[in-house]
Amino acid sequence: MKLIFVFVVAIILFAVGECLDEDKCWTCQPAECMNKNDEPDWVEFGNNLYALLEEQVFQEEGEKRCVELGGHLASIHSKEENDFVHKLRGNNSVWIGQNKIANPGVDGTYTWTDGSPVDDFTVPWNQRQPKEKYTNCVFMANNVDSNGEWNDYFCDQNLPIAYSPSPPFAICKKPK
Known part of the structure; x- marks a missing residue:
């Protein structure tokens, strides 16, 4: 028995x-x-390769995994690149590589985890975003009506229930 x-x-x-x-x-x-x-499936766009890392991670963990794979969380430098990442994410919320961790708790400047410059590209922030001085990490939400807008949130907390998965997946980017 x-x-x-x-x-x-x-x-x-x-x-x-x-x-x-x-x-x-x-x-x-x-x-x-x-x-x-x-190894995730890498997709080519421009001079880079991108992969949807289908693991639920907080932003720091996502960056570590992307570095292990030879890249970083995706830095986005144009509307076309943002549209590409938006399509690649599917129906998932994903971390991208922008944060202001260098100045936590301060209304600081966002930087890219790969060290690339923050361009003049008009950031597609969602309505009422960026929000607070303590929400230092940036993700692309899975809203049905989303066009690739960005949201800021706490780097090490689950997202609000309206977003899935929580914690989000990550988008990695590396040179060809």
Whole structure:
């Protein structure tokens, strides 16, 4: 009877996507486990490659994963590039590489995590954004009516329930 119970529990855990071996760098997703060392699919745009990192991360973790893959969170320097990233994100909220962590808690200047300059490109902030001096990290939301607008939020907190996933995925960018 005990063996049947263990078998039933194992089937239930598998069906809901629970991973039994998280210590070996596995990330749990519904009905499957995905090795974090798998290389994402890179898509070319201009002189760069981009990838949707389908792991729920806070911005700092997303940047670390992108660096491990040879890039950084995406820096966006034109409307065309913003439109491309907007399409690549699918129906997901995603971190991009802009933040003002160098000056936390101050109405500071946004910078890119890859060190590239912040251009004269008109930033497509969502209505009432950027919002507060403590919301230092930038994400592109999954709003149905979104055209790639940016939002600022706390770097290490789950997004409000209206956005998914929470925490968001990340968009990585690296040179060709």
